[in-house]
Amino acid sequence: MEVSVGTAALALALLLLPLLYERCGSFRFFCKMGFYNGWILLLALVAIPLCALRGRDVENMKIIRGLMQHVKRLYGIRMEVRGAHNFPPRQPYVVVSNHQSSLDLLGMMEVLPDRCVPIAKRELLYMGAVGVVCWLGGIIFIDRKRTHDAISTMAEAAHTMLSQDVRVWVFPEGTRNHSGSMLPFKRGAFHLAVQAQVPVVPIVISSYQHFYSKRERRFTQDVWGTGTCGAGG
Ligand SMILES: CCCCCCCCCCCCCCCCC(=O)SCCNC(=O)CCNC(=O)[C@H](O)C(C)(C)COP(=O)(O)OP(=O)(O)OC[C@H]1O[C@@H](n2cnc3c(N)ncnc32)[C@H](O)[C@@H]1OP(=O)(O)O
Numbered sequence: 655m656e657v658s659v660g661t662a663a664l665a666l667a668l669l670l671l672p673l674l675y676e677r678c679g680s681f682r683f684f685c686k687m688g689f690y691n692g693w694i695l696l697l698a699l700v701a702i703p704l705c706a707l708r709g710r711d712v713e714n715m716k717i718i719r720g721l722m723q724h725v726k727r728l729y730g731i732r733m734e735v736r737g738a739h740n741f742p743p744r745q746p747y748v749v750v751s752n753h754q755s756s757l758d759l760l761g762m763m764e765v766l767p768d769r770c771v772p773i774a775k776r777e778l779l780y781m782g783a784v785g786v787v788c789w790l791g792g793i794i795f796i797d798r799k800r801t802h803d804a805i806s807t808m809a810e811a812a813h814t815m816l817s818q819d820v821r822v823w824v825f826p827e828g829t830r831n832h833s834g835s836m837l838p839f840k841r842g843a844f845h846l847a848v849q850a851q852v853p854v855v856p857i858v859i860s861s862y863q864h865f866y867s868k869r870e871r872r873f874t875q876d877v878w879g880t881g882t883c884g885a886g887g
């Protein structure tokens with residue numbers, strides 16, 4: 655039986671990859687994050703036709719949330735939610751929350767209230783299917799480099815919150831921060847709450863330093879991370 659060089663190389667790679675995954679933490683980290691992004695992209699492709707039936711509508715966030723909720727299980731992450739009863743039941747509000755990495759999506763989808771949309775940097779719009787889903791979910795996009803435009807978008811959001819009974823989720827640090835402390839807050843979330851005359855609901859996504867670190871390329875499976883989201887009114 656003849657085996658071509660290509661087939662032999664493929665067989666060798668297939669044998670070596672699991673070994674590399676087992677032995678090399680950095681390789682494992684990149685595989686896990688690659689799968690995270692790839693899986694979300696795939697979920698976005700599923701979500702697009704479902705959300706498109708309604709068009710751009712905050713109710714689509716329920717579909718997005720529903721499709722995202724199993725992702726934590728793929729990574730052995732167990733979430734513990736505290737204080738969810740503190741969300742005001744019948745009025746719009748501004749959620750402010752810390753932002754460590756793209757894994758925060760898992761914490762957000764665990765507690766995302768009905769009719770609540772995040773404010774996101776406009777670059778997310780250009781992430782292919784993910785951008786399309788974000789748009790269909792009614793996510794509010796701001797251009798962080800154009801403060802004046804961002805302020806107008808947020809003024810519009812204040813109006814929409816009241817006229818369409820929408821809650822808004824803001825990461826007031828304005829960027830991801832995995833340092834263990836908080837960056838100084840940007841002011842937009844608080845202007846928004848004052849303009850709409852609605853309460854601010856703080857949420858903390860607890861540090862996942864013990865199971866995830868981008869800097870150290872560590873994303874372990876053996877330690878169960880507990881994302882704690884506490885809402886205080
Ligand atoms: C199943 C399918 C799956 C598919 C995919 C699933 C995806 C699911 C969706 C998930 C999406 C998650 C998205 C998460 C994305 C997270 C992010 O993108 S974080 C980055 C973007 N967010 C923010 O930046 C929000 C926070 N930023 C602000 O609020 C800022 O204040 C700002 C409005 C952007 C302005 O920024 P900047 O100029 O840098 O900073 P400031 O110092 O705060 O403001 C300057 C100046 O302006 C005044 N001001 C600010 N806002 C207002 C306002 N709304 N009204 C009036 N004035 C305002 C502020 O007071 C300052 O003036 P001062 O005189 O110095 O006080």
Ligand SMILES: CCCCCCCC/C=C\CCCCCCCC(=O)OC[C@@H](O)COP(=O)(O)O
Binds near residue numbers: 694756
């Ligand atoms: C045609 C282009 C195709 C591109 C395909 C890209 C595929 C990417 C697939 C899935 C990405 C899933 C994660 C999306 C949500 C990420 C939310 C997030 O964490 O955004 C970062 C933002 O908070 C702060 O940004 P910076 O820290 O300031 O930077």
